[in-house]
Amino acid sequence: MCKKHSSVFASLTPCKRIRCDKCIRHLLESMYRHGFESVASCCGHGIYPMTIVCRSKTGGDRYYEVLSGKVITRTRNFYKKDMAGNYFIPESLGRKDDI
Numbered sequence: 001m002c003k004k005h006s007s008v009f010a011s012l013t014p015c016k017r018i019r020c021d022k023c024i025r026h027l028l029e030s031m032y033r034h035g036f037e038s039v040a041s042c043c044g045h046g047i048y049p050m051t052i053v054c055r056s057k058t059g060g061d062r063y064y065e066v067l068s069g070k071v072i073t074r075t076r077n078f079y080k081k082d083m084a085g086n087y088f089i090p091e092s093l094g095r096k097d098d099i
Contacts, residue, residue, distance in 0.1 A: 048088040
């Protein structure tokens with residue numbers, strides 16, 4: 001687990017980099033090498049579960065959270081903010097009362 005706001009750049013290719021949490025940088029780089037391109041990610045910072053959102057390869061703008069397997073119907077703004085200012089993906093929690 002990393003500290004909140006300790007982001008770094010993950011190098012997916014020599015020309016493509018993404019900002020991500022330091023503690024999951026190598027995971028995202030490895031996933032990219034195996035055909036998974038994340039569009040959003042967060043380690044959870046010890047508050048929420050780790051989340052990695054990828055675009056479906058079956059066509060269209062379909063997204064899913066890799067670790068929970070939940071489909072996300074939004075095409076942007078994947079994360080919501082809780083009362084304490086922490087971001088999370090409601091679908092990864094499986095409870096509607098967290099929104």
